[in-house]
Structures are given as structure tokens and as C-alpha cells.
Amino acid sequence: MSKGMSLQQRATRLTLIGALTIWAIISVGPIFWVYYSSFKSNSQIVANVWALPHPWVWTNWITVLTSAVNSVPFLTNILNTLIIGIPAVTVVILVGSLAGFALARFRFGGAQAFQLFLLVLLPVPQFAVMVPVWSYMHTLGLTNSRVGLFLVYAAFNLALAITLMRGFFSNFPSDILEAALLDGCTEWYAFWRVVVPLSVGPMITVGILTFGSVWNEFLFAVSLIQDPSKMTVQPALAALSAGATGQLTFGWAQQFSALAITTVIPLILFLLFQNRIFRAVTLQVQE
Template identity: 35%
Template sequence: MTQSTLVTTSTHQRGGMKKAGVLVGLVLGALFAGFPVIWMALSSFKSNREIFESPPRIITDSFSLDSYITILTDPVKVRFFVNSYVIGLAVTVLTLVVAIFAAYAFSRYEFPFKRVLNVVVISVQAVPPITLLIPYFGLMVTLGLYNTYPGLILTYMVFTLPYAIIMLTGYFNTLPRELDEAVKVDGAGPITALWRILVPLSVPGLVSVGLYTFMIAWNEFLFALTLTRTQDMRTVPIGIQLLMGQHSYEWNEMMAMSVLGCIPILVLFLFFQRYFIGGMTAGAVKI
């Protein structure tokens, strides 16, 4: 066997070892990240007593859907899901509409204080939400929006709009300006160029921003707890917390409600994963 053949064989072996190491690392990472979710799902089919058995059993003999039936037949708990859907969809749609116009202006026009407004948008994104909790509580009470859909929707938009504007501005910057000029030559205005040309080409970016926005609105806990008072306005995260009683916790129902709460995000991500990754990459440029 020649020296070159030995070198080639050694190189292939090292390459194979590296690939095997990467594969093992990915598998371990997936197990570490996925095990809590799997345990949560399995616990939702057990009774409270079985959840705390020692040693714990992954599969139980008394597989039961009682916790899911209890949640889905309770009008109060179903209302939590309705509220989350209404608020999440409203925040997503309104954020996308406002962000599209703002991003188009930032991308295609020069106007006074443009850089200042860019800095303001980025700064708002950097502010920790908890620092705004008390001011927003007072503002919503003063405006009569406490314990209402509009109160939560407007509050969530404050946190979703900066990211949406930044991402869509970056995405619009990747689209050539010649597209706008071609539409103007045909006699159409900028609004026509935006909705008929740029928006259809920006579907990956819009999907990415929409998924992110919906996830923020769906999972938010702190403001939903502070800005609502009655159970008919509570959302899913608050509903899960309310299952923690003073003397006992309904762990199986908490797990079942958590599983049901994960389903919308999981389904959306599975259907739009390709657009989501592409939109995140294309929009991650300087505005």
C-alpha cells in the first residue's frame, strides 16, 4: 500500500469519525430538548397518582383521555383557547399590515429623521417588557381598555412590531428597485407596486414574521395576567397557571392543556418551516 493511499484512507477515517461525532451530538441534543416534551405528553394520559410513582413509568397500564375530556368539555377552559386564538390572530394580522407599510417606507424612501426612527424601532425591541408592565397597566385602565381584547392586542403589538419592521425592511431591501420602477412606468402607483409586486415576492419573510408574531401573542403570560381580570378574558398560559390550586395541583390536566397549547404552534411550524427558515435568513440584514 503506497503512502498516498494510506493518507487518503486516514483522511476518510477522520472524516467518518467527525461525521459520527456530529451525528451523536445531534441525537443527544435532540433527546435533551425533546425529552421534557415527550414526558409532558405521556404524563397527560396518566392520573396524578401515576405521575409521581417511584420509579416513574414511561408507559402506564391505565392509559386515559380523561384529562383531555375534562378540558375540552369545560366551557371555561375552552374559552381560554378561544381567547388565545382571537388575540393571536388579531395581533398577527394587524402587525403584518402595519409592518408592511412601515418597512416599505424605510426600504424605498428617504425622509427626515429616517435614521432616528430606525434607532427608535431597534431600541423598543431592546427594552425588557417587564419594565413596561406598570405603565401599561395604568394606561389601559385610564383608556378603559383593561380586561378587553383591544387592550391585550395593542400591548402585544408594541413588542411584535419592531421585530416585524426590522425583518421586513431587510427583506424588501433584497428586492430590486427596478420592480417598483417597472410598475410605475405602466402607470401604477406605489401602493400597487407594494401589494401586487413586493408583497407576493415577500411571502417567505411574511410567513416568518407572522409565525414569530403569533408565537409571541400565544405564549405571552405576564401581560395577559396583569391586563385581564375575569376568566372569560384569560388566555391559555393563564389557564394552565390556574390549574395550580391552593392545596393540590391538577398535573395531568396541566400537561394535557400544555399539549393542546403546543399544537397550533407545532402545526404552523411544520407547514411553513421552509418559508420560516428562508424568511429568517433573507431578512437578517442591516436596515
Template identity: 25%
Template sequence: MRLRIEWSIIWFLRVVGGLVLIVAVAFPFYWMIIASLTPLARLLADPTDIGIHLGEMIFTTYPEIWNVFHFSRFFANSAYVSIVTVALTLVFSTLGAYAVARLRFRGRTVLSRGILLVYMFPAIAVAIPIYVIFSKLGLRNNLNGLVLFYLAQTFPVALYMLHSYFKTLPPDLEEAGRIDGCSRFSVIWRITVPLSLPAMISVALYTFMIAWNEFLFAFLFLDSPSSYTLPRGIQAVANNVNVSQQLLMTGAVIATVPVVAVFFLFERYFVRGLTAGAVKG
């Protein structure tokens, strides 16, 4: 009897909880898309009407925000910042992680513990001094300055992930390569990198997500519209009284689609990167 009661409670919680969660997670994204396509008058007249009315949809908001509100520029800036961050993170953390995993040098233990400490570091604690430095050096409104900061955020996670992956690889192959006369660089390039491709992809995806979504530093350091990234651009557009809900949601869709698309394309790798980096964020 007790068993039956408990099982029915469990099933009830499963079904109800599952449905509530699905709605709570999916609804905002669904509404984001619908709101970007619904004429403003309709949105204001009856906000509760959240159905899909194919005949009445308008697609003018996308060209409008893309051209009139310069989202093409913001998109290009975001793409630039993310791609450069991913590329530099991969190159330098591969070399660094290789050194920590394979080479003997003084300070190795200090370094591998230091990685974890830096990893836990709150960004807000350095916001003010960096703001001051960047202002002094003229790095504000400079996308490369932003990249520099993102690198400091991604290196610890990337070094940690790659170094633990490299440690699982047998060193024999690399030694064989060395004996055959390969230099360290070509051993890394021809043997270590191809073998660690899954970890590399995870690092790349995690880094991409960090750089694409980052708001605090983009907000503090970019104040000329020509240097805005998408998150900064959306925030600026939201403060503009002339901008409708519709346009704001259009911007949100434009910023969301690339990350979510990348996530679904590489879900398995992405999840691995998330769990490694999840300590942060």
C-alpha cells in the same frame, strides 16, 4: 497517533452528546403527552413508569379541561389575539417598511436606527406604567389592549425584516407599475407583496409565535377567566389545588401542539423569522 486519539474523542463526543441532547429535548415533550393520557392513580403510584400502555390510556382529560375548565374559551382567546396581531402586523409593517425602503422623507435614518433600539427594549421596563395606564383606561381584561402591546413588540422585528427584504427587490418593476398608472397602494399590493411572500410568511410565523406564547402581559393584564389566553389559563389552572398533574399536562399539550404544528409545516420560513427575531426573546 494523535490524530487517531483526537478523532475517537470527537466521535465519542458526537455520539454521546447527540444522544444526550436528543433525550433531553424530546423527553419532556414525550412525558407531557404520556402524563396527559395516564390515569392519575398510576402516575402517582409509580412515577418512574414512563412507558406507553395503550390499554390503560384515558382520553377523558381532554374533554374535561376543554369544557369544565373552559379551555375552549382560552383557546379561542389565544387564537383571536394571535390572528389579529399577525394581521395588523403584516398590514402596517408592510406599509411602514415600504416607506423606509423606498420613499425619501425627513427622519428616515433616525427611524431606521430607532427601529433597532426599540427592538432591544426590555418589556419589563414598561410593565408598571402600562399596568397603570391600562387600569385607568379600562383596558385590562381587554384582549384588544393586549394586542396593542403585542403589536409594539412585533412591529420593530417586522419592519426590520420586511424593509431589508424590500431593499433586495429591484425597484424597476415598481417603477414600471407606476408608469402604467398604478397608485402607490396598488403597486405595493400587486407587485411588492407578491414578490416578498417568503418574508411575509416568516414575519407572520414569528409574530404568531410571539402572540401565542406570551405570558408576562397576559399575566399582568388579564384577571377575569373569560379573557384568559392559553398561557394565562394554564398558569391559573396550575395554582388550583384541585387540578391534577394530568390535567395540567393536558393543558400544556393543547397550548404546545398548534405552535409546533405550524413550525413543522413551515419550518424553512419559520427558521428565517427566528433568526431575524432571535435577537429578542
């Protein structure tokens, strides 16, 4: 491979790979550090903050999951996110697919206005809707409520799902749909019986992206829910640490374990569905 290379080319290549390795270390190093530190005891961490565990301590994760940290175990916070997130993802996939299909396939009055509305929503920062949403949910008595947070997540993740599904459905093979309609199905029936089974792939993509955003969501979660027993993962994680002063409200080891646990689900999803996510991201841009 390197036969035809001049010395200079080889030097350039070495510099290049050196630079890439440095950024790779900056990029992955902190994550790696969090993971191996989560297997150290508190005294090991205090003695040397960057050394590898010696001996390895396997119980930190279980401690942080099961013992009360902010008056409830971290596991409760994880379950809260799942209780809110799984229904939200399901709703977003189904509702987003329906609307995406309608926008791609039907012509109706106001379709353009609807698409413009979805486009306008995109650049509005979420913190600028935080206070209005809180005021509204407060009026409805839906603050400090998992149902309330579920509704907010379903609504605010819908625009992306509709956009992605519309992109997919506008390339959906027409003859399959036509055949179903010619057989006398209604569009509604054809959608559920013919279109949905052939659209599982993109629906999974939308589901992964939505779940990722729900799992990571902090702003709405921290403003809408104060009750620790209803708190989701990210605000609970933030409450574990008191920020820059480094005044940890909990032990170092448990802190690292909570970080590792919170990161493990998106990490697994990403490594499993990497290509799918890259493709969705690239597609989304073309919109």
C-alpha cells in the same frame, strides 16, 4: 464512509454522537414525557410518574378543554388567544409591510430617527414597560379587555415585523416596481397590486413569528387581564399549577393535558415552517 477512519477517529465520533444523544434526550425528553403522561390516568401517574401509559387514556385532553378548570374551560382561554391573536397578526403583517416598504424604498426626513427608535425599543426589557403600559391602559379603561390586549400585541410586535419586511423589500427587484410606476400606477396602488402579491412568503414568515410570540405571551396577558373568562392561554395555564411546591390545583393528568395542548400549536408551526424560521432568524441577525 468509515473506511479511512482510524480507531481513534472512530472513538471520537462515537463519543461525539453519545454526547449529542444525551443532550437530545434532555432537550426532547421533557416534551415527550408531557405528551405520553397526558394519556395516563391520575392514578397511573401517582403510581409511577415516568412509566408509559397502560392502558392509554384518551379522554384527558377533552376533559381539560371542556370542563371548567379556573371557572372557565381551557377552550375558552384558547379561543381568547385566537380572538386577540389572529387580528393582531393580520394588523402586524399589513402595517409592518407598509412601513418596511417605506423605509426600504423611500427617502424621507426622520427615517433614520425612526429606525433608531425601533432599535432602541429592542433591548428594553418587557417587564420594564409592563407597569407603564398597565397604567396607560387602566387610564383608558382598557384593562381586562381583549381589545386592549390586541392593541398592545399589535404595537409591541410591530418593530420586528418592520425590520424583517424592510430587509426583504430592500432586495425586492426594482424593475418590477419601476414597470408598475411607469404604467402610471401610484406607489400606493403599486404596493397593493404588485408588491404584496409577490411578498406572500416573507409576510407568512412575519405572521408565524408574530403568532408564535402572541401565543407564548405571558407578561402583558397576566398584568392586563384578571377576568378568567377573558384570560388567554398562558396565564390560564400558569393558574392551573401553583408552582414549585407542586400543589396542583388540578389533577396531574389534566395538568399534563393542558401542557400538551398549549405546546401543540407552536410545535406544528415549527415542524411545518422550520426552514423558513431558521432563515428569518439568520436574516434578523444581519440587521
